[in-house]
Every structure is written in C-alpha cells, then in structure tokens.
Amino acid sequence: MERSSFRTSQRFSRDRPPSTNLNEADAIFTIATTSAARYVSDSSSDNTSRLDEALNGMIRHVSDVERVTRLSLKNRQLKEFLSYSPVILNASTTNIVTRSKFYRLLFSIAHHNIPIRRFMAGELRLLGAVFSCLKASLREELGPQNMIDILRLLQVLSYEKNVPLEHWANDLISFLMQEVVREPEPEWMPYCIAILCNLASASKSACKRIKISTSYKKFSRQLMKLLQHNARIIVVSSLVLIGYLDEKVRDMVYCTENVHDTFMCTFNVLTIGDDDCMMTRQIAADLLRRLVVSESPTTPGVPTLASTGKNVLDYGFFIGSIQQTARLLVVLDPRTEESSKIYDLLLAFCSLQQLRVPVCQAIIRCQPTETQLTTPLMAIAETASLPRSKFGELAENTTLKALKLLTHLLKECIEPHEQMPEIGIPREQLHELIAVCLDEKLEFGDEPSEFSDRIQKVQLGLRLAEVLSHDEQCRHHLLTICSAHFCQQIATWQFSKNPVVGHLTKPVKERTEVLEPVWTVYGIGVILELCRLLAVLKDHSKVHKDQYWQLLKDERIIPFLAYGISYGDQETVQQAFLTYSHCAQVPAFPSHL
Incomplete structure (x- = not known):
C-alpha cells in the first residue's frame, strides 16, 4: 500500500518562507481553470492535453504541505477549478490518465486542507x-493501483x-462490505473498511444501510x-464498526472485563500509527475520546466520564500511554490533522475533573531522552507560539489548542507551591507568548474565522497570564506586560464593540439563544479572564x-455576566458566577439584576 505523501516523523522548518509566491500560485490556478473550462466545453485531444499539463502543474504545486495548507476557497480560480472536478470525473469522455491525475491532485489537497476537504465532500x-x-x-x-488511488x-x-x-450510497456500501469479506483479502481492503468506519461514524443512516445488507451476518x-x-487501520476500524453496528458483540468487546484490552489496543494504534495507511491515528484518537468522554445526560454540553472509561485510571498502562501520546507532539507537524486530533484528545481528558491532574502530571513528567531532547511540554509551548500564518486557511488552528493545553499543564506545575519549577521552558518565552497573544490586532475587516481566532487568542493569553501570575518571578513581569492601562484598553474595546451589550438590551422575545457572530462569546471570556x-x-x-474595582463598578459588565451565566458552557458559567460574586462586593453594583 502507498505511504502518505507527508513524512510525519519530520517537523517542519518554523521560519521557512512560502516556497511559491502568490502570483505564481494564481497563475497555476488560472491556467488549470481555463483548461478545465475548455475541456468541459470540448473534450478534444488538444484540450485534453492542455488539461493534463495544467493538472501536472497543480500536482507539483501541492506536493509541498506548506503550499497545501495555504490554499484558500477565497481564491476564486481555485474554487472554480474544483467545481469542474465532479463534472470532468463523471464525463464518459474523460480518459484514465486524466482521471488518475485528478485522483492524485484532489487527494493531496483533501488530505492536508480540511476546509477545502469539507467543501469537496459537502457542497x-x-x-x-x-x-x-x-x-x-x-x-x-x-x-489495483487505480483502485487504491480512488x-x-x-x-x-x-x-x-x-x-x-x-x-x-447503497451501492458503495455493498461494494465495500463485499471487499471486506472477500477471500483472499485484496490489497485495497484496508481502505474499504476505513471508508465504512467513516460512514458509520458520521451517519445513523449509513449504519442502518449496513445492517440491512444481505451480507451483514x-x-x-x-x-x-x-x-x-x-x-492497525483494520483493527481500529473494526473496533469502531463493532461499536456502532452490533449490540451483542459491542457488549462483549466493550464490557468491563474486556474494555481494558480494547483501551490498550487503541492506544497502541494511536502511538505507533500506520505508515502504510493514512488517517489511522485520527480514527484511534476519535475512538479513545468516545470511550472516555461523553456528554452529561442531565446537562447538555457538559462532559462527563463515559461508562467505558470509569476504570481507566486503574489500568497500569494508562499513564505510560498518555506520555507516549504526548511525545507524538514533538515529532508531528502541528499543521497536520494527526497533531490536531491528539490535542483534541488530551484536552478532552483535561475537561474531566477526574482525569485532569493525572493526565497533566503524566505529560509534565516526560523527560528528555537521548533520541528526543525536546519534551512534550516544550513542544506544546513552541506550537502555542506559532503565528496563525503558519496554518494558512486551516480550520483547525492548533496554536489555540496548544495554548489551552499549555495553560492546564502550567497550572498543575505552579499551583501546589505557587512557584514554577524547572520545566525546560524559560520564563521569558512564556512572557513573550502572553505579550504576543494580547497584542492581537483586532480589525473587523478580517475573515470571521480569523477574527474569532484573534479574540480567542486574547482570551487564552489572559488565562495563561492568570496562571503564571501565581509565580512571583512571572508576576513581576506581568505587572508590566499587562499594565493597568492596557487592561483598561482591553475591557473598553469589548464594552464598546461586543454585540452582547445590544443583544441583552432587546426585549426578551426578540433575543435568540445563539449570539452571532461567534467571536462574541470569546469576547465574553475576555472580560471574565481579565477580571480573574x-x-x-x-x-x-x-x-x-x-x-480591578473600576471594572467591577462598570455597569457595562452586566450583559457579559448575564449572557455567560445564561448561555455559557460549564467553564464560562462558573467564571461568570465567580466574577458576579466579586462584583456583588461593590455597594453600588445592581446585584438584584
């Protein structure tokens, strides 16, 4: 089977400039779009040759991960070219060579650029x-090779x-199921079972279609x-499919007596990965997350320990598996989906009070080795410091996830003795990180997702500052970085720009539970973190x-507290109530509201 085009064992160069300028990229997309349009109008041999040549140019362009991550649907030429893809692939006149080039090109883009992948799969x-x-x-x-490419x-x-x-869908599912049970096993079977795993995970309808198939037994x-x-891709995909499809077998595989082995197997798949088949780690991380974290049946949106994960701390391999998982963050390119999924998994574990301390302690205790001098904690801090530009148009901004995880870890380091021990990260690096987070330029002309990321980065920077403020040496510098005047500027911006103020002045019947735009909620978090x-x-x-007292006396804080208490997630509600209790100390504060 083919190896992924990206070697996950190599971290990318942090400071390497884009290898192709925008004008060159635009020229490549323009030629490709023009060639595709001509081919759709007339699939002559001449137009076919031009299209093939244009496809070769695009394939060369996307052979570099950095270029792929910088691709954007805001590029009109690229989006138009992609819109021709299903038309050309469906056309009976399209030959095998041209189709094969499309498979390579579309795979390279979809594998490393999640927003464009979603556009391809959805719209x-x-x-x-x-x-x-x-x-x-x-x-x-x-x-076989043509089959594998598809x-x-x-x-x-x-x-x-x-x-x-x-x-x-029915024909696809039937084909995939036939290939999974075929004897002898075809070399493309791992892809077939992985596709079935994806479909079952995403859709109850797909599960139903699988179960009513004549070959289901x-x-x-x-x-x-x-x-x-x-x-490993076959093992983990089988575990996922069993969980969604067969209640009797699921109860056996995931019962108290056997779930220990299921956890061990899935952690092994995650940490070892599979060079011969892509997305193995993504599927394993998703499965582990479902096994450990579920949503509270009484309070929607609040994470709780899943029944399958209730004994996870008793497993002798659990702490070591967490450390092996965290060590992947040292070697994986943070722009990849693999890296993002590992951050998601560790953050999901940290969202549970029962697991937060042991998981954080396990990561903190990871020591350098002869072959790996960088610790996971150092790698997380490094990723948290990356500029957004490194991630191009990727929807999963791993910098923000790294910031969240870093804050959990440093809190666990500092809290016991109100002093930061030696962890391999200079305090100056953390001070600089906070300064960069708080110095985000907030301009309404930015794309909504980018603007939301900027607001959230300010929020997370304030949260990290609060954690570090309990260390005396850090606090001395934070008094300058987060000067009183600067704190006032942050609060004033939110009080004057955040739509929550206008939202809560409307009559109750005109209010909606979901407040747009998305950055508004992060802005509420900014005020709450600033108070802390x-x-x-x-x-x-x-x-x-x-x-501090001026902020608590400002009546403009009321809508932020009200919305946070009424509609926030568990963490926001707790912080809003804490801030409210501080505000209530002010005699003039209208606490009856």
Whole structure:
C-alpha cells in the first residue's frame, strides 16, 4: 500500500518562507481553470492535453504541505477549478490518465486542507463522482493501483461529517462490505473498511444501510476476526464498526472485563500509527475520546466520564500511554490533522475533573531522552507560539489548542507551591507568548474565522497570564506586560464593540439563544479572564487594584455576566458566577439584576 505523501516523523522548518509566491500560485490556478473550462466545453485531444499539463502543474504545486495548507476557497480560480472536478470525473469522455491525475491532485489537497476537504465532500458532493469512477475502474479492470488511488480519495473525503448520502450510497456500501469479506483479502481492503468506519461514524443512516445488507451476518463475523489482523487501520476500524453496528458483540468487546484490552489496543494504534495507511491515528484518537468522554445526560454540553472509561485510571498502562501520546507532539507537524486530533484528545481528558491532574502530571513528567531532547511540554509551548500564518486557511488552528493545553499543564506545575519549577521552558518565552497573544490586532475587516481566532487568542493569553501570575518571578513581569492601562484598553474595546451589550438590551422575545457572530462569546471570556487576572494582580499593585474595582463598578459588565451565566458552557458559567460574586462586593453594583 502507498505511504502518505507527508513524512510525519519530520517537523517542519518554523521560519521557512512560502516556497511559491502568490502570483505564481494564481497563475497555476488560472491556467488549470481555463483548461478545465475548455475541456468541459470540448473534450478534444488538444484540450485534453492542455488539461493534463495544467493538472501536472497543480500536482507539483501541492506536493509541498506548506503550499497545501495555504490554499484558500477565497481564491476564486481555485474554487472554480474544483467545481469542474465532479463534472470532468463523471464525463464518459474523460480518459484514465486524466482521471488518475485528478485522483492524485484532489487527494493531496483533501488530505492536508480540511476546509477545502469539507467543501469537496459537502457542497461539491464529490463522493458521488468519485464512486462513479470506482465503478468504471471495476468495469474496465484498470488494476489495483487505480483502485487504491480512488479508494484513498474516498477515504479522506468520507472522514467529514457533512457527507450527504445520496443514491450511490447503497451501492458503495455493498461494494465495500463485499471487499471486506472477500477471500483472499485484496490489497485495497484496508481502505474499504476505513471508508465504512467513516460512514458509520458520521451517519445513523449509513449504519442502518449496513445492517440491512444481505451480507451483514457474514460481515459482522468477519469484523470479529479482523480484530486479530496485523494492520492497525483494520483493527481500529473494526473496533469502531463493532461499536456502532452490533449490540451483542459491542457488549462483549466493550464490557468491563474486556474494555481494558480494547483501551490498550487503541492506544497502541494511536502511538505507533500506520505508515502504510493514512488517517489511522485520527480514527484511534476519535475512538479513545468516545470511550472516555461523553456528554452529561442531565446537562447538555457538559462532559462527563463515559461508562467505558470509569476504570481507566486503574489500568497500569494508562499513564505510560498518555506520555507516549504526548511525545507524538514533538515529532508531528502541528499543521497536520494527526497533531490536531491528539490535542483534541488530551484536552478532552483535561475537561474531566477526574482525569485532569493525572493526565497533566503524566505529560509534565516526560523527560528528555537521548533520541528526543525536546519534551512534550516544550513542544506544546513552541506550537502555542506559532503565528496563525503558519496554518494558512486551516480550520483547525492548533496554536489555540496548544495554548489551552499549555495553560492546564502550567497550572498543575505552579499551583501546589505557587512557584514554577524547572520545566525546560524559560520564563521569558512564556512572557513573550502572553505579550504576543494580547497584542492581537483586532480589525473587523478580517475573515470571521480569523477574527474569532484573534479574540480567542486574547482570551487564552489572559488565562495563561492568570496562571503564571501565581509565580512571583512571572508576576513581576506581568505587572508590566499587562499594565493597568492596557487592561483598561482591553475591557473598553469589548464594552464598546461586543454585540452582547445590544443583544441583552432587546426585549426578551426578540433575543435568540445563539449570539452571532461567534467571536462574541470569546469576547465574553475576555472580560471574565481579565477580571480573574486583575483579582490576583490587585494585591501587588495599586494601579491594578484601582483598575480591578473600576471594572467591577462598570455597569457595562452586566450583559457579559448575564449572557455567560445564561448561555455559557460549564467553564464560562462558573467564571461568570465567580466574577458576579466579586462584583456583588461593590455597594453600588445592581446585584438584584
């Protein structure tokens, strides 16, 4: 089987400039779009040759991960070219060479650029067109490599949750199930079971279609056998499918007596990965998260320990597995989906009070080795310091996830003795990180997602500052970095710009529970984190003390507290109530509201 085009064992160069300028990229997309348009109008041999040449240029361009991550749907030429893809793939006149070039190109883009992948899978409905190519490949007997090229594109596209299952879905599912039970096992079977895993994870309809298939009984028996397979992607995909499809087998695999082995197996898949098949770690991380964290049945949106994870701390391998998982953050490129999923998993564990301390302590205790001098904690701090530009148009800004995890870890380091021990990260690096977070330029002309990221970065910077403020040496510098005047500027910006103020002045009947734009909620978090920080600094600086009480007396804080208490997540509600209790100390504060 083919290896992924990206070697995950190599971290990318932090300061390398983009290898291709925008004008060159635009020229490549313009030529490709023009060639595609001409081909759609007239699939002559001349137009076919021009299209193939343009596809070669695009394939060379996206062979570099950094270029792929910088691709954006805001580029009109690129978006128009992509819109031609399903048309060309569906056309009976398109030859195998041209189709093969499309498979390579679309896979390279979808594998490393999540927003464009979602566009392909959702709005473009590309899976149907790719499946038509699969049927043509079978009909014309185009060979194993052609089959693998098509299936790996289907695998990466089907990983998205917004895949619409249309008329082609039944035929695709039937084909995939047949390949999973086929004897002897075809070399493309791992892709088939991974696609089924993706479809079942994303859609109850897909699960239903699998279960009503005439070959389901044979398929179900095969899943149990595949748990002993030597390909990790097959094992973890089988575990996921069993969980969604077969209640009887699920109860056996995930029962109290056996779930220990299920956890050990899934952690092994996550930490070892699979160089021969992509997205193995993503599937393993998703499964571990579901096994440990679930939503509270009484309080929607509040994470709680899943029944399958209730004994996870008793497993002798758990702490070591957390450390091995964290060590992946040293070697993985933070722009990859693998890295993002590992941050998601560790943050999900930290969202549970029962796991936060042992998980954080496990990561903190990871020591340098002869082959790996950088600790996970150092790698997390490094990723948290990366500028957003390193992530291009990626929806998953791993910098923010790293900031959240770093704050959890440093809090665990500092809290016991109110002093930061030696952890391999200079205090100056953390001070600089906070300064960069708080110095975000907030301009309404930015894209909504980018603007939200900027607001959230300010919020997380304040949260990190509050944690570090309990260390005396850090606090001395924070009094300057977060000067009273600067804190006032942060509060004033939110009081004057945040839509929550206008939202809560409307009559109750005109209010909606969801407040737009998204950054508004992060802005509420900014005010709450600012209050927490000033509550610490006020005991060490008169000007910060004055600013603290001035902030609590400001009636403009009321909408922020009201919305946070009424509609915030668990953490926001707790912080809003804490801030309210501080405000209530002010005689003039209208606490009856």
